[in-house]
Amino acid sequence: MRRDVRRQPARGPQPRLLPAVAGHRLDHGQQGGARGRHGAHGARGRPAPDRPCGRLRRPAGRRGRAHGRRRAGQGGVAALRGFEGRAPRLFERSDGLERLIRRRRQRRTYPEAAHPREARVPIVALATRVGAAALVAGASAAEATQMILRLGIALEVPLHVDVTYTSIMVSAPDIGGSAPVTMVRTVPALARDYARLGHLVGIVDRVCAAELEPAEASRQLKERELSGMEYRxxxxxxxxxxxxxxxxxxxxxxxxxxxxxxxxxxxxxxxxxxxxxxxxxxxxxxxxxxxxxxxxxxxxxxxxxxxxxxxxxxxxxxxxxxxxxxxxxxxxxxxxxxxxxxxxxxxxxxxxxxxxxxxxxxxxxxxxxxxxxxxxxxxxxxxxxxxxxxxxxxxxxxxxxxxxxxxxxxxxxxxxxxxxxxxxxxxxxxxxxxxxxxxxxxxxxxxxxxxxxxxxxxxxxxxxxxxxxxxxxxxxxxxxxxxxxxxxxxxxxxxxxxxxxxxxxxxxxxxxxxxxxxxxxxxxxxxxxxxxxxxxxxxxxxxxxxxxxxxxxxxx
Known part of the structure; x- marks a missing residue:
């Protein structure tokens, strides 16, 4: 077995001393030799403690240099292990930076299976009738869409709306495995009736405030459509x-x-x-x-x-x-x-x-x-x-x-x-x-x-x-x-x-x-x-x- 030279005292004649330099760093062989012969200060590349003569010992020979190279390799492995230990913290910091830079996207969610398919049919029918009546009375496409979406949000039914000049399609997608509900209503010739539009807004307000059921609202809208204009x-x-x-x-x-x-x-x-x-x-x-x-x-x-x-x-x-x-x-x-x-x-x-x-x-x-x-x-x-x-x-x-x-x-x-x-x-x-x-x-x-x-x-x-x-x-x-x-x-x-x-x-x-x-x-x-x-x-x-x-x- 090879002896551990670190624990053995130096023997034989002392080598010639070199002048000490403040901040002097040694290469790997010198580090190994210095550490192997003279302890920890040589391995760290630091100057030896000040002595009365103010000199450092000379690095060891071939044997000390080989041992120094082994110690340098062990130091590199330790440094790599230290980086692996610090790497999760670095990645955590990068995730935090990414969260700081990027905008968080929150998806709008609706309660799943809030209404079964049979209960969603009158809601979709009411929304379709409201949108068509709004367009006929003179509302814009955005206002008609707003009324339909407002009914869907208030009644907890997600609705997909497609409004064109001659037709309206409203669809309630599948929720919780149930089949979707889709209805299409054609828009007749537009005739300005702003009193009907105001009445329509009032019905939507009452439905959203839970003061009127969808079936009753549809009945009132149908009666209003059949009543005609307000004046003789x-x-x-x-x-x-x-x-x-x-x-x-x-x-x-x-x-x-x-x-x-x-x-x-x-x-x-x-x-x-x-x-x-x-x-x-x-x-x-x-x-x-x-x-x-x-x-x-x-x-x-x-x-x-x-x-x-x-x-x-x-x-x-x-x-x-x-x-x-x-x-x-x-x-x-x-x-x-x-x-x-x-x-x-x-x-x-x-x-x-x-x-x-x-x-x-x-x-x-x-x-x-x-x-x-x-x-x-x-x-x-x-x-x-x-x-x-x-x-x-x-x-x-x-x-x-x-x-x-x-x-x-x-x-x-x-x-x-x-x-x-x-x-x-x-x-x-x-x-x-x-x-x-x-x-x-x-x-x-x-x-x-x-x-x-x-x-x-x-x-x-x-x-x-x-x-x-x-x-x-x-x-x-x-x-x-x-x-x-x-x-x-x-x-x-x-x-x-x-x-x-x-x-x-x-x-x-x-x-x-x-x-x-x-x-x-x-x-x-x-x-x-x-x-x-x-x-x-x-x-x-x-x-x-x-x-x-x-x-x-x-x-x-």
Whole structure:
């Protein structure tokens, strides 16, 4: 056996001493030799303790160097074992760093098997009926989705929703091994009925508050669908007359102009109701709606030509423009823009196509009658005249009266009609205030006024009662570019030279289009800001709103 040299005292003559150097480190052989011959200080590469001579011993020979190499290997193994001991702590630190950097993703969970399949069927049926009724009444796709998801969260049933312009699909996935429940409901032709939309919101609130069972809620919704509009027909026709007369007064018409414009709007309402009863095409309804006020104006001009002197104060351009504004007010500009901003592009695209078709039908009706009037020699009587706008107070009152009448036609109750009338007057006042700072640019001023209406509508809708989409749609109706559109059609059909460079048909069409875009964007941006500021106080409603808006963005 090899002897352990560490325990043996040094024998023989002492080697020559080397001068000591502070901080001197030895290589592996020297470390081993020093440790083997002189103890632990040599192995650590440290200088020996200070001696009177201040010198270190010389490293040992070949035998000491070999032993030093073995000790160095043992030291490396010990260091590796020490690293293995510290490695879990290092990995724990890296996991903590990863948790610090990365965002924790929490999955939304629902209680498993909260309802068996038989109990989930009425819940899915109610959610599908609610979504379809909301779209028909005039709600946007995000609002319909929010109502459906709110019912699912409140009743503890996870729902997958797919909302398009013509159908709604609601599915409750399999939970705990049970079969899924999926229902599809087609959406009929959209007809604005904001009173029904408000009633629908009330039913959803009661179901989420556990005050109403799903089966009873479905029964009440079915009864509401069969009951029809809230007002009698003569009330709606009276509101249509007030609608035409007030918008004519807003544009600067006199009493005779207001009377004729009101009669033209009543005729348009009659034709529209008849077409709805017969389920006719909305395109031809718009063609008839555009042709009626224009044909009435042509007939009155010919009566004036044959000696009826009382008609000399009549302005046919105001009559036609009033009818066009009344029909443009019924289009879903706000809902189309809101669906596009919320990310429901299929529904937004369908609404835009319908908007273009309705506007095209209206233009076709007006242009067709104007073409006939040109052929029979009546263009001078139908030329758009320069009308002095009335006093700003008169304009604000007329805008409020127009929106009240439009609210009644749209199905709002008396209180709701008065509320939207106040918003209509507020929107027109905002337009008048913004007109001077923007240099008289009508599209910009109209867009700013629409943004004000959209913002305040969402901030105050839950306190006032009417749905926000009803307040916005009706509140911005007086700002529709009816006069610009009529002047553009007249320039295009008649071909008279423009007095001003911006009075050509192309410029007027562009101005009308920019006004429509400004109204859509302004109202949608204001509504988006107001919706973010006025989050529902109820947790379920707030969660459903966030999921509905997030789903819209994820579809992109």
């Amino acid at each position: 027909r003569w009330v709606r026709f009276g509101a249509a007359f007030a609608q035409g007369a007030s918008i004519c007064a807003l544009l600067g018409g006199v009493a005779l102009d207001m009377l004729v414009a009101g009669l033209a709007t009543v005729l348009i309402a009659m034709v529209t109701v008849g077409q709805q009863v017969r389920r006719g095409s909305y395109f031809f309804t718009q063609v008839a709606a555009g042709a009626i006020p224009t044909a009435l104006a042509v007939m009155l001009m010919y009566l004036r030509r044959f000696g009826v002197d009382e008609l000399w104060t009549l302005s046919p351009a105001l009559v036609v423009a009033s009818g066009m504004v009344s029909m443009l007010a019924g289009m879903g500009v706000v809902a189309a823009a809101q669906d596009a901003l919320d990310g429901y592009f299929i529904t937004a695209g369908a609404r835009v196509v319908e908007l273009l078709m309705r506007t095209g039908g209206l233009i076709l009706g007006v242009a067709g009658v104007l073409w006939l009037a040109v052929r029979i020699g009546a263009p001078a009587y139908l030329a758009p005249e320069a009308v002095t706008p009335p006093h700003p107070v008169v304009q604000i009152v007329a805008a409020g009266a127009f929106t009240v009448a439009l609210g009644v036609v749209s199905g709002l109750g008396p209180r709701g009609a008065v509320i939207v009338g106040a918003f209509g007057a507020l929107g027109w006042a905002a337009y008048l205030l913004a007109l001077t700072p923007v240099g008289g640019e009508y599209p910009i001023a109209a867009g700013l006024a629409a943004a004000v209406v959209g913002l305040l509508a969402h901030l105050m809708a839950r306190k006032l009662g009417p749905p926000a989409v009803a307040i916005i749609t009706v509140g911005i109706a007086p700002l529709m570019p009816g006069m610009f559109l009529y002047r553009a059609l007249f320039r295009l059909v008649v071909g008279t030279p423009a007095v001003h460079p911006r009075d050509t048909a192309e410029e007027l069409f562009m101005l009308a289009a920019l006004t429509g875009i400004g109204l859509a964007l302004g109202s949608s941006v204001g509504a988006a800001v107001g919706r973010r500021l006025a989050q529902p106080t109820e947790r379920v409603a707030r969660l459903a709103t966030q999921i509905a808006l997030g789903r819209g963005r994820l579809r992109e």
